[in-house]
Amino acid sequence: MDIYLPIAEVSVDVFVLLGLGGVVGFLSGVFGVGGGFLLTPLLIFIGVPPTVAVASSANQLVGASVSGVLAQWRRGNVDFKMGYVLLVGGLAGSFLGVWIFTLLKQLGQIELTISLSYVLLLGTLGALMMVESIRTQLRLHRPGAARRKLHQHNWMHGLPLKARFRRSKLYISALLPIGLGFVIGVFSAILGIGGGFILVPAMIYMLGMPTAVVPGTSLLQIIFVAANVTLLQAYTNRTVDAVLALVLLAGGVIGARIGSQFGTRLRGDQLRLLLALMVLAVAAKLAFDLTVRPPDLYSIASEKE
Amino acid sequence: MSRAKSAVGFWGWSWCLLLLTLTSPWPAPARAEALAADLTSHLIAITTGFTGTSVVLFGAIDGPGDVAVVVRGPDREMTVRRKSKVTGIWMNSEEITFANVPSFYFVAASRPLEEIISPGATTLYHLGVASLEMKAESGAPPELVESFATALIAAQQRAKLFPNVEGKVHFIGERLFRTTIEFPSNVPTGTYLVAVFLVRDKDVVSGQTTPLVVSKVGIDADVFGFAVRQPGLYGIIAVLTAVVAGWLASLPFRSA
Numbered sequence: 311m312d313i314y315l316p317i318a319e320v321s322v323d324v325f326v327l328l329g330l331g332g333v334v335g336f337l338s339g340v341f342g343v344g345g346g347f348l349l350t351p352l353l354i355f356i357g358v359p360p361t362v363a364v365a366s367s368a369n370q371l372v373g374a375s376v377s378g379v380l381a382q383w384r385r386g387n388v389d390f391k392m393g394y395v396l397l398v399g400g401l402a403g404s405f406l407g408v409w410i411f412t413l414l415k416q417l418g419q420i421e422l423t424i425s426l427s428y429v430l431l432l433g434t435l436g437a438l439m440m441v442e443s444i445r446t447q448l449r450l451h452r453p454g455a456a457r458r459k460l461h462q463h464n465w466m467h468g469l470p471l472k473a474r475f476r477r478s479k480l481y482i483s484a485l486l487p488i489g490l491g492f493v494i495g496v497f498s499a500i501l502g503i504g505g506g507f508i509l510v511p512a513m514i515y516m517l518g519m520p521t522a523v524v525p526g527t528s529l530l531q532i533i534f535v536a537a538n539v540t541l542l543q544a545y546t547n548r549t550v551d552a553v554l555a556l557v558l559l560a561g562g563v564i565g566a567r568i569g570s571q572f573g574t575r576l577r578g579d580q581l582r583l584l585l586a587l588m589v590l591a592v593a594a595k596l597a598f599d600l601t602v603r604p605p606d607l608y609s610i611a612s613e614k615e
Numbered sequence: 616m617s618r619a620k621s622a623v624g625f626w627g628w629s630w631c632l633l634l635l636t637l638t639s640p641w642p643a644p645a646r647a648e649a650l651a652a653d654l655t656s657h658l659i660a661i662t663t664g665f666t667g668t669s670v671v672l673f674g675a676i677d678g679p680g681d682v683a684v685v686v687r688g689p690d691r692e693m694t695v696r697r698k699s700k701v702t703g704i705w706m707n708s709e710e711i712t713f714a715n716v717p718s719f720y721f722v723a724a725s726r727p728l729e730e731i732i733s734p735g736a737t738t739l740y741h742l743g744v745a746s747l748e749m750k751a752e753s754g755a756p757p758e759l760v761e762s763f764a765t766a767l768i769a770a771q772q773r774a775k776l777f778p779n780v781e782g783k784v785h786f787i788g789e790r791l792f793r794t795t796i797e798f799p800s801n802v803p804t805g806t807y808l809v810a811v812f813l814v815r816d817k818d819v820v821s822g823q824t825t826p827l828v829v830s831k832v833g834i835d836a837d838v839f840g841f842a843v844r845q846p847g848l849y850g851i852i853a854v855l856t857a858v859v860a861g862w863l864a865s866l867p868f869r870s871a
Contacts, residue, residue, distance in 0.1 A: 312800065314665040316835040317842055321666050321800035357801070369853050376861030422706045537854045544850025548842050552853045553835075556860060563864030600704045608766035609707070611694040612718070 317551035318362040324557060326356060331370065331561025338374055338562070339381075339569020340576075341525060341585050343506035346371055347428075347592060349558070362551050365543035369555035371536035374562045375529040381570055382526025389477035389523050393530035395484055396491035400505075400535060403495020411500050425596050427500065432593035435511050439586035442515070446579045478519045478527075486517060491531070498535050506532050507589065514582065521578035525570075649677045649821040652792075652811040657825070659798060660832040667800040670827065673793040674811060681724065681731040681814040682784045682792050683742055686827070688719030688776075689805035695763045709756075711763045713749040718803035720744065720771070723782030723794045724814075733817040740812060740819055744768055744777055775799040804829050 312321040330352055334345035346367045353363035382388050414423050473484045490512055494505040509528045513519045519527070544550040573581065652674025659668055672684060696710040722743055724731060738746045749767070751760045771777035776799070784794040796809075806828055813821040831839055842849045 312664065312666045314661060314663050314800070314835055316831060316838040319801065319804070369857055372854055373857030373861035373864070376858050377865040378861075380862065380865035422704070426704075533858075537858075540854050540857075541847075541850040544842070544853060545846045548846050548849075550842070550850060550853050552842075552849075552856060553838060555853065555857060559857060559860050559864070563861070566864075602705075603700070604698055604705055607698045608763070608770065609696045609698075610767060610770045611696070612691050612716075 313553070313557065315358070315362075315551050315554045317549065318358045318366070318554060320357050320359075322356055322358070327554070327557045328561035330356075331558035332565035334558070335374055335562030335565025335567075336569035336572075337565075337588075338378055338506075338529070339525075339566035339571075340573040341506075341510060341581070341588075343510055343528070343585075345374075345506075347507055353554075358551075358554065359549075361547060361549045362554070365540065365547065365549040366551040366554045366558070368536045368539040368543065369550050369552065370558040370562060372533060372540060373555070373559040374566060375533040375536060377563050378529040378566055378570070379526055379533060381566070382529065385526075385574075386477075387523050388526035388530055389475055389519070390530065391473075392475050392478055392480075392487055392517075392519070392523075393527050395473075395487040396494070396509075396527075396531045397534055399488035399491025399493075400495040400498070400531060401538075403492035403497075404499045404535070404538065405495075406492075407496040407499025410496065414500070422600075424500065425600055427497070429593050429597045429600065431497070431508065432589050433597070435508065436586050436590035436593055438515070439511055439582060440590060443579060443583035443586050447583065450579070477523050478517070480518065482517065490516060494531070495535070498539070505535060510585065511589070521581060525573065650682075650811060650813040650823055651675055652823055652825065654809060654825060654827060657827055659802065659827065659829040661802075661804070661830065661835060662833050663835055665800060667798055667802070669795050669797045671793055671795050672809060672811070673791070674823075675790045676792070676813050676821075677790075679789065679815075680820070681726055682786075683724040683728065683732065683740075683812045683814055683819075684722065684782070684784060684794055684796075685740070685742060685810045685812075686719065686721040686796055687717045687741075687808050687810070688803050688829070689717075689807070690715050691718045691803075692716070693767060695767050697759075697763065697766075709759060709763075711755045711759060712752045713764065713767060714752070715747075716749050716767065716771075717747065718776065718805070719798070719807065720747065720777050721782060721796050722778060723784050723796075725784040725786060725792065728781060731814050731817065732819070736814075736818050740810070740822075742812075743781070744772075774801060776801070776803070798829070802829055804831060 311324050313324045313327070314321045330349065334349045337343060337345045337348065349367045349370075350360075350363050353367065354360050358366070379388060471484045472481060474481050490509070494509050494512075497508055498505040506528050509531065510524055513524045513528060514521060540550055576584075652672060655671040655673070659670065674682075676682065692712060692714050693716045694710055694712045696707040698705045699708040701708065722728075724742075728737060728742055732742065737743060741747055747768075749764055751764070755763075768777055772779050775797075782794055782796070784792050786792050806826055809825045809827050811823045811825070812819045830836070
């Protein structure tokens, strides 16, 4: 059954959209990542114009994150204080990000910059997470091994403005989440994603947050980032297809329910290993696309006269 | 499959037709009365269930001859970029912008075009994809223009907006003719021009231009119009709708 999308100006099979939404919702339920990194390229693949794909993904992300946060909140898995502190940094960072984006656009090659940043960022993150997960797995299979320390003390713990984050069982400087939020804000604006992909590993490894509260808290931040992107895109580019977003959302909430139930059955270290594998797979795919001769060397962009 | 409907009265179209004939990009025909043609519908209405549609063009000629039909959507400016390998990475390195690229193009004839019409007339009346005059931006390297134009045509053909082969105009007896124009679901909106030519002795002796409007109607038109006219409000509503949908979706979790 086909449905005509008024802003994208194409007809697509409604079940394909529901399926796409479902897969992305599943990922967000399990890991607390928005899934924009996966959704946007898939939408482009089924014929939605890239600008509409980016903007409408952000719109559906708002709804998916709201539903995810509410579900996690009922289990007590959202650290609101941490979320707000991250957001302060995030909003400041997105201003710098938008400025950098404009600058890169003027220099040309914005797409290349985006792909290269993804490869570097995801490649590094994925590799680090992979090494850590494998070590944890090995340790688990060695009985009698020394119990790991909760977290290492280093220069980060000497910073001022210490605050207590009760849900996360942390007593750290507020500058850390603000700084992290800032970096995420910059990347979100440049890469057009919610930032969950960078945020989730950083919360686990940099801040040392317990894995259980990470998805909910990450999604809380994504709501606001995605809402901001949707508003900006609707206002400046008129590329938000609300019909597309709602259909994706319908599939997404079903996926997210299954995903979050699946996620609670997994151990934290298994969750991290799966996430590491996924991050590495995306990085590898992007690196492959950059270095292998594309099937079609030409690309077409249309402007209304 | 949505059916196209005609919503505008006969007199409205007659005026349109007259105006379009006067301002038509095709040279004025020598004898207009030698040919009469019309479409089964002058409006393609795009609704939520739109999956593409077809319109039949039919008409009559006053004596022996061949008929060629051209349908042209609103012109667009299109930029073609080509990737090449720079330090091991494929990136966009060259680009050429073409003006006057029809957003939709269709051509049909009662016999293969090269058999019935001279190359000069083919170019003059833009008959066939090869005779479209897509102007490359000034300063474009001439050695690249041809391959870039070919890539552009190929992309439009893949999108079913340009024909892969000439369509067929069927004759019923000697005077009556008809042809079917297929529009895909991604058909661009705007005012199209349908030109019908009577061809004798390898030249166009008569022609007629008819408009065809492709437009969104109903809820899709409303959503689109709202997004364009009130972009700020549209954005806020889009966000709020998503928030409410997300909240509603999470409700069943309570009982679980």
